[in-house]
Amino acid sequence: RAMSSLTIPPPACMLRPLEVPLRYLFGPGPSNVPPRILAAGARPIIGHLHPEMYEVMNDIKKGIQYAFQTQNNMTMAMSGSGHAAMECAVFNVVEPGESVLVAVNGIWGERVAEIAERMGASVHTIVKAPGGVFTNEDIEKALAKHKPVLFFLTHGESSAGLVHPVDGIGDLCRKHNTLFLVDTVASLGAAPIFMDQQNVDILYTGSQKALNAPPGTAPISFNERACRKMFNRKTKPVSYLFDMSHLSNYWGNDGKSARQYHHTGPVSGFFALRESLAILAEMGLEESWRHHKEVAEYFWAGLEDMGLQLFIPDKDLRLPSVTTITIPEGYNWRELLQYMMQHHQIEMTGGLGPSVDKVIRVGLMGYNCQKRNADLALAALADALRKCKKSKA
Ligand code: PMP
Numbered sequence: 148r149a150m151s152s153l154t155i156p157p158p159a160c161m162l163r164p165l166e167v168p169l170r171y172l173f174g175p176g177p178s179n180v181p182p183r184i185l186a187a188g189a190r191p192i193i194g195h196l197h198p199e200m201y202e203v204m205n206d207i208k209k210g211i212q213y214a215f216q217t218q219n220n221m222t223m224a225m226s227g228s229g230h231a232a233m234e235c236a237v238f239n240v241v242e243p244g245e246s247v248l249v250a251v252n253g254i255w256g257e258r259v260a261e262i263a264e265r266m267g268a269s270v271h272t273i274v275k276a277p278g279g280v281f282t283n284e285d286i287e288k289a290l291a292k293h294k295p296v297l298f299f300l301t302h303g304e305s306s307a308g309l310v311h312p313v314d315g316i317g318d319l320c321r322k323h324n325t326l327f328l329v330d331t332v333a334s335l336g337a338a339p340i341f342m343d344q345q346n347v348d349i350l351y352t353g354s355q356k357a358l359n360a361p362p363g364t365a366p367i368s369f370n371e372r373a374c375r376k377m378f379n380r381k382t383k384p385v386s387y388l389f390d391m392s393h394l395s396n397y398w399g400n401d402g403k404s405a406r407q408y409h410h411t412g413p414v415s416g417f418f419a420l421r422e423s424l425a426i427l428a429e430m431g432l433e434e435s436w437r438h439h440k441e442v443a444e445y446f447w448a449g450l451e452d453m454g455l456q457l458f459i460p461d462k463d464l465r466l467p468s469v470t471t472i473t474i475p476e477g478y479n480w481r482e483l484l485q486y487m488m489q490h491h492q493i494e495m496t497g498g499l500g501p502s503v504d505k506v507i508r509v510g511l512m513g514y515n516c517q518k519r520n521a522d523l524a525l526a527a528l529a530d531a532l533r534k535c536k537k538s539k540a
Pocket of ligand 1: 175176228229230231255301303304305306330331332333353362
């Protein structure tokens with residue numbers, strides 16, 4: 148007699164085909180993936196430790212060095228989303244008890260503060276309302292007071308729609324013996340960043356925003372200063388998966404001739420990421436920045452013509468990839484978003500963290516960054532404002 152028999156039948160849903168709707172992804176990410184990148188991700192799988200895969204990874208490394216404008220050897224892509232890069236950066240350069248300073252002006256600073264707190268760092272914050280800008284004086288004062296080993300700033304604050312100035316901050320961090328960590332998940336390819344010239348010690352981004360690859364991989368780079376700190380620690384990082392002493396070998400960055408098995412990288416995700424970095428290299432960074440700015444300005448003018456108010460008043464501080472619109476007086480933002488999804492197949496989103504109930508966010512990035520898409524978004528918004536009742540609120 149069999150020890151046991153099936154008690155759980157095959158679920159009915161599994162006997163139906165996968166259904167995925169076609170949608171305009173005009174939220175803050177993921178954005179629509181162009182056919183060329185989808186096709187790259189659909190190529191046959193090879194082993195994660197095959198020489199051809201190492202070639203793909205070497206290409207990715209070169210593509211990231213270009214996108215970040217860095218010569219850093221310690222450059223790679225995380226197997227994981229943007230959060231994997233956030234945790235990798237913090238876990239590897241900070242030891243428990245060490246001081247970390249985080250600039251909080253939206254959700255991403257809040258998240259990094261929590262990540263650092265969870266691993267036992269002594270976390271200090273400088274805080275502004277969502278979309279607030281820190282002066283270099285604000286930052287230097289806090290560096291002098293808290294003597295952090297790491298300072299975190301978000302370049303493209305996607306919850307607020309802000310692109311934060313970076314110039315001069317890297318020099319202040321050097322003066323105070325602090326590593327400068329910058330998040331460009333929402334801004335890379337859409338707004339200028341120069342890792343080496345701006346003295347950024349650790350930089351990361353995500354695959355699913357202006358790079359237009361599927362979610363699930365995250366480029367990251369550490370310079371020599373960051374490597375000195377992370378490879379001279381007394382304790383092991385809390386994460387095995389994100390330990391750079393292993394990842395540097397997996398990416399062929401540690402000078403050893405043999406790469407050892409550490410984990411199985413997302414092979415299809417790396418194919419797609421390689422293609423997205425190739426598209427950026429073909430277009431050129433400067434053209435990509437110019438194009439995002441041009442389409443964003445066209446979209447902002449259209450919004451203002453409709454009587455809508457932009458959440459970031461200063462044009463030069465607006466993130467070209469993700470626009471934040473102040474919720475128009477008397478409307479329920481959830482109703483507006485639902486209407487546009489239902490009638491226009493367009494995704495836009497509300498705020499996130501401290502910007503909830505304050506903004507509607509519209510992303511036009513990479514492949515989606517086209518004036519005709521700006522027109523679709525404007526028409527959907529105009530229709531929603533006409534059809535949704537001024538409320539209750
Ligand atoms: N940082 C910023 C600025 C982001 O916009 C996002 C994604 N919205 C993240 C980090 C986190 O990335 P992920 O969702 O890929 O983990």
